[in-house]
Amino acid sequence: MQSTFSLSTAPITVSAFGLVFSVSLFAWICCQRKSSKSNKTPPYKFVHVLKGVDIYPENLNSKKKFGVDDKSEAKSKSAMPKNSLHLDLENRDLNGNFPKTTSKMQSSPDPENSSSKHFSEKKKDSVSPDSLKSTTSLSSEEKQDKLGTLFLSLEYNFEKKAFVVSIKEARGLPAMDEQSMTSDPYIKMTILPEKKHKVKTRVLRKTLDPAFDETFTFYGIPYSQIQDLTLHFMILSFDRFSRDDVIGEVLIPLAGTELSEGRMLMDREIIKRNVRKSSGRGELLISLCYQSTTNTLTVVVLKARHLPKSDVSGLSDPYVKVNLYHVKKRISKKKTHVKKCTPNAVFNELFVFDIPCEGLDDISIEFLVLDSDRGSRNEVIGRLTLGSSAEGTGGEHWKEICEYPRRQIAKWHMLCDG
Known part of the structure; x- marks a missing residue:
């Protein structure tokens, strides 16, 4: 009777010992990981x-x-x-x-x-x-x-x-x-x-x-x-x-x-960069993307900066008109919201135009930056034209979107007199 009792309790003793050993081993591994993290060598220069x-x-x-x-x-x-x-x-x-x-x-x-x-x-x-x-x-x-x-x-x-x-x-x-x-x-x-x-x-x-x-x-x-x-x-x-x-x-x-x-x-x-400041009518940041598969042109009017003073208070209320031309005929127009009293406006507005022909050879797009004035006619601050026949950065930007379709390309452009 006594030998039967000892044989029945032996598995219980072995399993308890295994449980204690497993818990101790787990605790030892956690301590080793913690100490290795604290002694980790910092990155090199x-x-x-x-x-x-x-x-x-x-x-x-x-x-x-x-x-x-x-x-x-x-x-x-x-x-x-x-x-x-x-x-x-x-x-x-x-x-x-x-x-x-x-x-x-x-x-x-x-x-x-x-x-x-x-x-x-x-x-x-x-x-x-x-x-x-x-x-x-x-x-x-x-x-x-x-x-x-x-x-x-x-x-x-x-x-x-x-x-x-x-x-x-x-x-x-x-x-x-x-x-x-x-x-x-x-x-x-x-x-x-x-x-x-x-x-x-x-x-x-x-x-x-x-x-x-x-x-x-x-x-x-x-x-x-x-x-x-x-x-x-x-x-x-x-x-x-x-x-x-x-x-x-x-x-x-x-x-x-x-x-x-x-x-x-x-x-x-650190001193200011010794360059000629942008003079004249200011600058406009435009992002373009031509989708050749859907034959659409995505235009994002991002920012304007260094706009001249147009108001008596010394600040203008700018907004941007976007006109799409096909062989010198306007076929679509959009405009952004007005930004109050700032020479450095942030628009971040997106427009999608359907192109009536294959390719962008006969397409051009015009940006007019205007000063909103309720009492009189809105004054044109500056103008920008992008197209295959445009000069300077306007022509370069247009060439890039034609060479790399489906890629959004953003550039700053100097505004011309309206």
Whole structure:
């Protein structure tokens, strides 16, 4: 009787032991995953391989970040706080930015050249707490005139005869999107005067303080020619509906720059782009798409900007008339809603026209930007014609939609006198 009882309870004991073992094993696996996530190595900096020049791969060690050797890493851990300007990738937010704290600029931005002597010799180009305080204490009117600051570093590798430009970050950029009050910034860099080397960073979404942390290495540039070069940085904001908005530019002549002592950190104020402003009647952003299968033309009136003052108050109430012509005969017409009191109107209105013939050879489309006035006849602000016989951007835009049917193509066009 006793042996029968022990045999019947044996499976229960084994199953209980298996359950306890399974739960313990599951808990151990969860703890290992959690610890591995917390100790995960941050991503490396972006290192670009450039077309048209000889590139040698950089040696990366998975145990350290790019650009920091063992000695400098040990020094930085002991002598430099974690929130210094050196780009600590663990502290980035969702947009790839760093927290806006004034304390992170109080120490050397680059652990490879963190000696006080090196930065005292380059006080003009280094980042100091005083310069940061001056930017944070600006009045609201002064901030509107400021286009931000660009932070970068320059270095020459004598072993590989390579010129290295690291675009660190930009701060205090203006908002180019009026609705979200943010920008989608990126930077184009060109080495002047030959313009042989043209590179650009990635686009960072919805931020006014982008941290690019991208390194461009140019091989085949002798150190003796560095003094004759000028670096040109164009700061832009990506716009998926049209050409990108230009925020500003930075020009850095390298004459007198001494890179034999090591890496040099610089910060430069971003200035307005030195171009001729659009004069005359303003500009209109149009998107076109020709559907060859249905023989229809889709027209989207997106934006207008820099419209002249037409009203006594100094502002106009613009709207757009769209006329479709077949062999100089108007066969259809549409118009947008009126936008009150603005020289920079956003319409975003779509119209679909049926084409009475095969192809667009005999078709043209006219855009009239008018100022709405209840008391009198509406005044024509500007005119734009697109077609196969149109000159300038109007003809180029029309040629593109004919060559690439079913593709929506948007372009800015200068308005002519009405």
